Amino acid sequence: MKLPDPVQYAIPAFVALILLEMWLTKRRGVGRYDWRDAGTSLTMGLGSTVAGALTAGAVLALSLWVWEHRLLDVPWAWWAFALCFVLDDLAYYAFHRTAHRVRWFWASHVIHHSSQHYNLTTALRQTWTGFFSLSFLFSLPLFLIGFPPAMVFFCSALNLIYQFWIHTEQIGRMPRWFEAVMNTPSHHRVHHAVNPRYLDRNFAGVFIVWDKLFGTFEAERDDDRPRYGIVKALPSFNPLWAAFHEWVAIAKDAASARSPRELWGRLFGPPGWQPGEGAETSDVIRARWEAATTGKEG
Amino acid sequence: MMLALSILAVLLLTGAVWAMGFRGRPALDEAAARDEAEGRLAGFRAGEVALADSGRGAVLRGLDGSFALLLPFGDSWLSRRLPPETPLDWRDGSLNVRLAEPMLAEAHLPLAQPPLWLREARP
Numbered sequence: 001m002k003l004p005d006p007v008q009y010a011i012p013a014f015v016a017l018i019l020l021e022m023w024l025t026k027r028r029g030v031g032r033y034d035w036r037d038a039g040t041s042l043t044m045g046l047g048s049t050v051a052g053a054l055t056a057g058a059v060l061a062l063s064l065w066v067w068e069h070r071l072l073d074v075p076w077a078w079w080a081f082a083l084c085f086v087l088d089d090l091a092y093y094a095f096h097r098t099a100h101r102v103r104w105f106w107a108s109h110v111i112h113h114s115s116q117h118y119n120l121t122t123a124l125r126q127t128w129t130g131f132f133s134l135s136f137l138f139s140l141p142l143f144l145i146g147f148p149p150a151m152v153f154f155c156s157a158l159n160l161i162y163q164f165w166i167h168t169e170q171i172g173r174m175p176r177w178f179e180a181v182m183n184t185p186s187h188h189r190v191h192h193a194v195n196p197r198y199l200d201r202n203f204a205g206v207f208i209v210w211d212k213l214f215g216t217f218e219a220e221r222d223d224d225r226p227r228y229g230i231v232k233a234l235p236s237f238n239p240l241w242a243a244f245h246e247w248v249a250i251a252k253d254a255a256s257a258r259s260p261r262e263l264w265g266r267l268f269g270p271p272g273w274q275p276g277e278g279a280e281t282s283d284v285i286r287a288r289w290e291a292a293t294t295g296k297e298g
Numbered sequence: 299m300m301l302a303l304s305i306l307a308v309l310l311l312t313g314a315v316w317a318m319g320f321r322g323r324p325a326l327d328e329a330a331a332r333d334e335a336e337g338r339l340a341g342f343r344a345g346e347v348a349l350a351d352s353g354r355g356a357v358l359r360g361l362d363g364s365f366a367l368l369l370p371f372g373d374s375w376l377s378r379r380l381p382p383e384t385p386l387d388w389r390d391g392s393l394n395v396r397l398a399e400p401m402l403a404e405a406h407l408p409l410a411q412p413p414l415w416l417r418e419a420r421p
């Protein structure tokens with residue numbers, strides 16, 4: 001069965017919504033845009049689709065190969081689509097959490113977080129090195145269960161499209177029931193923030209339920225407004241540097257590692273890890289912040 | 299063909315952001331510099347503040363003796379924390395700091411009149 005690529009159909013809507021958001025930003029004075037930042041984000045988005053197209057064949061071949069060894073025959077039925085969508089979102093949660101906790105995957109995902117802005121162009125700031133970092137591994141279990149690759153790719157495309165609209169400061173909070181179940185602008189602002197309280201929280205794609213289930217949920221607070229970006233912001237708007245900077249850093253650190261243990265930590269430890277004192281992982285930053293704030297209040 | 303169209307769309311949209319006036323280069327005052335440094339650098343508590351000329355950046359000394367550097371970057375700021383022993387070299391109206399990062403080897407902040415604490419902090 002051949003399914004259309006929903007992302008292609010969504011692009012005109014993306015452009016229209018970006019223009020609308022810019023106008024609202026101007027009019028209401030809420031949110032921020034900067035042409036240098038937006039230019040980088042849009043270029044990253046374009047580069048990401050090119051990189052994706054170059055590696056799509058290999059990913060498809062691997063998916064089909066795994067699917068041939070499937071455990072069940074999942075039929076083309078509406079309920080199978082619904083189930084596939086939910087399980088694909090769970091796989092996304094697993095991928096995304098790993099992408100923040102393991103430097104190898106972070107090196108590719110960091111691109112999406114490298115802007116200090118949070119607007120709809122940030123949504124398009126996507127990785128160029130997803131294939132190289134092996135992020136497709138996370139959807140292989142779905143093929144092994146027996147979901148046809150075309151169905152899974154269709155669901156992940158819908159998932160990606162859903163995540164576009166939540167990258168905005170123009171929407172405060174959605175209705176209570178919606179905030180409870182779905183990923184929203186408010187929840188995802190937390191995810192993009194470097195405030196110690198918000199670090200490594202809200203990994204959800206579509207359903208925020210996963211974060212609540214697995215203990216990684218944090219609600220946005222009005223008294224701690226999110227500051228967006230990464231702990232050590234990029235000093236350049238150059239898209240090439242944005243795409244490869246963490247890989248360059250990994251290569252340097254790996255080359256100067258003095259023990260197998262250090263090499264392992266530099267490659268697969270949490271981002272910011274280093275041997276001995278001086279690690280700047282999100283756990284360390286959060287613990288330092290907690291110590292400081294409880295000290296102040298107590 | 300698709301690629302050429304997409305490149306054109308990226309250029310047009312970026313141009314639209316520029317044309318709508320989102321090309322600011324804001325200035326810092328003391329309160330904004332404190333807020334930015336403490337908000338961006340977890341655990342940093344600002345003490346003294348030295349604003350760069352026209353507010354285009356700042357260097358702050360923390361209560362623990364470490365420094366925070368705020369450099370202009372687009373319409374926002376790039377923040378770096380520096381250990382207390384970092385040499386802050388002021389010469390010819392500019393504060394120069396070696397950061398030794400691949401894309402940021404050195405930072406220069408225009409600073410015609412450095413405050414006393416900053417002169418004292420020099421090596």
Ligand SMILES: [Zn+2]
Binds near residue numbers: 109112113
């Ligand atoms: Zn993320």
Ligand SMILES: [Zn+2]
Binds near residue numbers: 112123167188192
């Ligand atoms: Zn995002």
